[in-house]
Amino acid sequence: MSTRVDCHQHLWPPALVEALRRRDGFPCLRGWTLHLAGENPYQVDPAAHDVTLRRERELAEGAGRVLVSLSSPLGIEHLPAADGAELIDVWHASALVLPDPFHVWAAASVTSPDAPALARVLREERVAGLQLPATALGSPSAIARLSPLLAVLEKAGKPLLVHPGPAPAEDGDLPGWWPALVPYVAQMHRSWMAWHVAGRTLHPRLRIAFVALAGLAPLHHERLTARGGGAFGPADPNVFYETSSYRADAIGALTAVVGAAAIVHGSDRPYAEPLDPATNAAEFFTANPGRLLAG
Template identity: 40%
Template sequence: MDTAQPIDVHQHLVPPALEDALRRRGQPPLLDGDTLHRDGCAPAAFGPGHFDVEARVAQLEEDGCAKALISLSSPLGLEYLPPEEAWPLLDHHDKPLLIHPGPVSLPAGQLPAWWTAVVPFVAQQHAAWHAWHAWQVAGPQAHPDLRACFVALAGLAPLHGDRVRARGGSGFALTGNVYYETPSYRERTVALLQDNVAAGAIVYGSDRPYAQPSLTGLPASTSDAIRVANPGRLLTGPSRKPTHQEAWCQTRSG
């Protein structure tokens, strides 16, 4: 894969066979006309942006990206793969692991529409990152070469190092194999996280069609780092150390 071009590392698309299956279901996840119903989530409009490949390619070009990494939507509850099956695949293909929120169960109609994306999804990422740190970073590294990407900036978990140390933890080691994807967060928040993670660890993702791109005012050098250089290392491995221009904390303005 040519990774020297802008990449969106986080998009979702529903293939035709899955759309048909969702329309036949009688309980969530299901499609009812133009509405997608998922457990724990507010009903969402379902249109061409969810399934039309040509429309998505046009949108990708409009966003200024040449490639996108596509997956099903984990909150549908369809993607669980047992670790004993996942590890051999990751090792064999030398691919990164995308760590994404999964399905949730909440009372219907009692919470605002934004609740699931802001509270349980963020909490899942926060917990996943701390589990990763305790298992893969602080302890014996069972998979030292595995590259992992936490969507939603890992629920901002790396910002809690002070609290971990105050409660008896050992703090967080910085590693070049862990990446943080950006959807819905703006420049100030991303810059704050970058000060607490390894250089070159921020990668661009939009979470289309469920969200819109949020990083629109980046300096050219910073945009190149998080859209091109950093995603390239995520996909192919750290063949070299990030340059100063590829490290957000060394290139952001101000």
Template identity: 45%
Template structure:
């Protein structure tokens, strides 16, 4: 498929890897006789393969938008600005086909990051309607750039447990909060929710029954990436929000891409080409 776009991958450039390896406390990378390990607060060390972040191994797309790894919790560190600069500058230096979802260490950096070449900015779901970010979202809307909403830190063992509980709950809460409070304040801002917002729009009937803003499922400026879901969940979302508001995202290398061939060529063209070109 020509001009295919993946709007959600993770890639840690060399400078960012080196910075994590120099740290003495989580989040950090640590090496022993058995290889590299990623240590996060509250989690057991997890095996880490630097080869998973080799740009040369990312093939098959004409554009890849690289997201910050918000679950690391870098944004909350005192040295966040320096660490994120290593990430931002490293991704931007890669050039085509890579571009960047930037993670501002503070709201005032949004303009600077957009000027440097970021496609837009990324926020953790729990930060979405935090009042301190409101001016940054206004600047983003004025610049005509989108916001990418992604889960933030969550610890637990085994690793799939927070991914199926905390991450989903955070994205549910973010989408509902955006519908109730964020969209009225930022009527022009394009927003993309990772992982289909945890399938939150599929609860529209319950939302309506409880008196909530169920019309949010029809918001033409709110979009959803397909990361970590397969054709059955995507088909269910199409029936609620329509195919024109779904964007192809893989979450590589965190998870392997799903086979979406059962959706058909027309749907794949919408997800991989037409929709992301329009949104980005």
């Protein structure tokens, strides 16, 4: 694949925005202020979710394909069955009609997994694969519980994207960046460890990408081995690490452990900006995403 890919962005179609405004409980929007159980109220920039503006920007920057996903920190996948399913249906219906270059990561309830419903969504050509929150994959037993969804995904030949989930409610006046640097990173680290223990055994052919370089979990491979977690390596060719918010220092360190072929570019726009293609390996934007998406 020579097309330049951004594997991870967020864009809320108007129907999802209106659905969040109609809600009485978390997550909800009041105007453009986002309210979540575990984070400070967040003032959303309306331009960040203006489909026309975002499309023009991506095309001007030369993006060939941009994969957008439901924002898992909202906690929608963890909502009770009917509540969450309604918002997930809104997401699929509204995101699938976004214009090129936008393609879609599917979403699924993790409280009431519905494998047949996921199978139907995965048949859509514009669906790249499934995104699940790391908070639902944080132990071997959690992965086993969601295996019906993962089996459907594996059968479809499409990948899994593991994304930070909702931050827990905490006491005290924490800075706004706290969730992204503390619970999100810990969630990614934990989900990677759980996959190391059980995921590949349960799903030998599933391609998987961890957002935010998996919280840098692979850098702990020496401690993992020393504490009895087993040897790490050679790198699994079907495990990928998405770059959002990280730059040369972290990407270089992780590449030294997992290899450059495992790194895929994702920006997490509008919350962070893309890597510069002029100063980063071309394979991060083209060949590696191609193998993640198509095998």
